[in-house]
Amino acid sequence: MSTDQHGALAPGTEAPDFSLHATPDQSVSLSSLRGRPVVLAFYPADWSPVCGDQMALYNEVLPEFHRFNAELLGVSVDGTWCHLAFAAERRLHFPLLSDFEPKGRVARLYGVYRDEDGTTERALFVIDAAGVIRWSYVSPVGVNPGADGILRALETLEQERQHV
């Protein structure tokens, strides 16, 4: 399994499957989204300051992600009730998954758990329709990485699809 300098799974690696709670009684598994691109956005915690908040930004970018038929999943170690309150307050229109029990298990699978903080890295993975990681990026934990890298990766996937 190849990783980048942060230890995050590198492009070309098959994305490890997982099933995580999106709400107290609903789960989302990666394999159920096979057939379309998935954007996996690990972030350290709910409730970061608003105007620079990565999830609030991605919420506005959703129509662009959907143009590429891509599904966006936010992932942090926060519990489902915390996610629900956060999503309601920020009016988020995409699932936030709880990597809560065992804590950070999925983040560890992807090589983006921060032992020293007990949270995930701020890390992005773009996974193609076949379930292979095609782009990944680990941002400095305090820096919102924006959406430009994700959009470029989705564009590349789209171009490849059209040339097949």
Next chain:
Amino acid sequence: MSEVERTRLTLAVSARDHIEGPNDAPVTLVEYGDYECPYCGRAYPIVKKLQHELGSQLRFVFRNFPLKEIHPHAQHAAEAAEAAAAQGRFAEMHDALFEHQRDLRDLRLSEHAAAIGLDVARFEKDLADHTYAARVREDFLSGLRSGVNGTPTFFINGLRHNGPWDFEVLLNAIRAASTTSESTSR
């Protein structure tokens, strides 16, 4: 993703933009902002002060980056500024919106329109028809592609300004860019 790709303005300043200051100014400051964002509200007088301090040395461009889910009035306010621009009064509306950013209800937008001398009926129709929604979206997308990750985000001569943006910091960054642009144009 390389640092250079991430931090460059992808949509060059052109006639589509609302420009304050001379086109041959050595430095262009582009702000991506949201009229309802309190941080942008804080940046507003800082930009004014920079314009005052630098005069014809600075060209300023404001582009829309409304986070409309967390700021329910931001989209309409952005469209209002564009509707005012269509009547030649962008700067006046821009200022009015930031100076009253805690109350951006449609009623207030119309009051600002009247106060700055717009044809209010036309302004209200443009808002109701979302005539400038596509334009606002175009700004927003250009920001996304340029690595805007929150508001306000500034670009100085096409390069994203990272970190704090208080007056002294921006002034120094602009002066540094001005020196560079002089030495390269020689």
